[in-house]
Amino acid sequence: MNTLSINNLSLTYKNGFQAIKDLSLEIGNGMFGLLGPNGAGKSSLMKTIVGLQKPSSGNIIFNGVDISKDPNFIKQNLGFLPQDFGVYPKVSAYDLLNHIAVLKGIKEHSERKNQILNLLEKVNLLDFRNKEVHTFSGGMKQRFGVAQALLGNPKIIIVDEPTAGLDPEERNRFNSLLNDISKDVIVILSTHLVEDVRNLCSEMAIMHKGQLLRKGKPNELIAELQNRIWSKPIRKDEWESCQSNYQIISQQLIERELYITTFSEKQPEDFTPVSPLLEHVYFHTLSQKP
Ligand SMILES: Nc1ncnc2c1ncn2[C@@H]1O[C@H](COP(=O)(O)OP(=O)(O)OP(=O)(O)O)[C@@H](O)[C@H]1O
Ligand SMILES: [Mg+2]
Structure with a gap:
């Protein structure tokens, strides 16, 4: 079992803006959904967990190790699919994965080749391994993003709004891929699609203005609204x-x-009762924001 504990985490950017405010969360294996409106601080939290930025106060403990003191520990165990991947270099999918695998410290050539071919197969891109990634469709790029995140068999995988802009078929394919990999690892997923959190995640949290407003199991949060909607x-x-x-x-x-x-x-x-949905949990939580 892997554990990630985020303790009283705060993050203030250089311009003085506080994007995360005294946030605490415990996350274990399985898929964890992070919901919140634009600007809530989801990406800021994810970038802090992966070590791209240092917290202003508080800490993050992964499997017993304080990762703000030892950022290499999480880097070796982590896969990250950022919200904005930036520009892809003009190299083939295979070569780019090979380059990332070297950066992740997979030294053996044959080991790298094995992992890359297996992952390309898993994400259904084996036939496109010699094509340049910038020529891929949005869905293919996201599946490539999963392949690069999975290199090195990480114990924690962080995906930031991975299905934004995907068509329904690609979104389903992507979600079932995430579902398959989340059995023995921590997967943290941020999204605006409440329905995806309902279908995929065993635990979830709602953020707003850098604060954690709610956390729990989707089913339980929905059950609390029974006969109240x-x-x-x-x-x-x-x-x-x-x-x-x-x-x-x-x-x-x-x-x-x-x-x-x-x-x-x-x-x-004049009102009729409605079966509560996770969407109601989301909007009700935000309507109560401080
Ligand atoms: N580098 C930065 N410097 C200053 N402020 C920043 C920086 N990055 C983000 N912010 C601010 O922090 C707040 C949270 O941004 P963040 O990107 O974490 O939100 P988000 O929940 O991921 O939003 P979205 O759903 O739109 O992706 C926003 O008000 C944003 O303007
Ligand atoms: Mg974001």
Whole structure:
């Protein structure tokens, strides 16, 4: 079992902006989902875990070792798929993986070759090994990103919004790939797709403005909202009065009709009960933000 404990972590950028505020989390094997609106601090947290930036205070302990003091320890055990990979050099997929494998310290040529060919097969890119990565489609680039993250058999894999911009088929293929690799390792996934967290993750957290607002198992967080979520269709001119009368957690167009969803301990008049979803957990949590 691998364990990552993040203890009272804070991060202030050079310009004085505090992107992570006293955040603590315990993460074990399996897939962990990180949700939060744009600017919540998800990428900042991930880049701090992988050692690209140093925390201002607090620490991160991976399998008993303080990685802010010994960043090499996590680098040897880590795979990272960043939100923005930047520009790919003009070399083939195979050569780029070979280069990354050398950087990761896989010294034996035959060992590198074995790992690279196995990984290319796993991510369904073996036939494209001699093509340059910058010519790949978005989905192929993301699958290549997984292959590079898996080089060296890491114990912790961090993927930052990996399915943004993928078509539904590529997204499914990518998610099942993540699911396959998450059995014996820690996978931390940040995404805006609440549904993906619901389907893939055994544990999750919601961040906002650098703070941790909620954490737990998706099922349990959803169960807490049982008999507390209600919905009704409204006319456009009722919107303002509804906003002042109810704690609205979301509004949605269903077949061109506007529905509002509210959180309430008791059934409000004219509202019908709704089975809670992880999306309701997300919006309800954000509506309660400090
Ligand atoms: N290098 C930096 N210097 C100063 N501020 C930064 C820097 N990087 C990020 N920030 C700020 O920190 C906050 C958190 O950014 P971050 O990229 O971690 O959010 P995020 O949750 O990953 O958002 P998104 O969902 O859009 O990817 C933002 O307000 C951002 O402007
Ligand atoms: Mg981000």
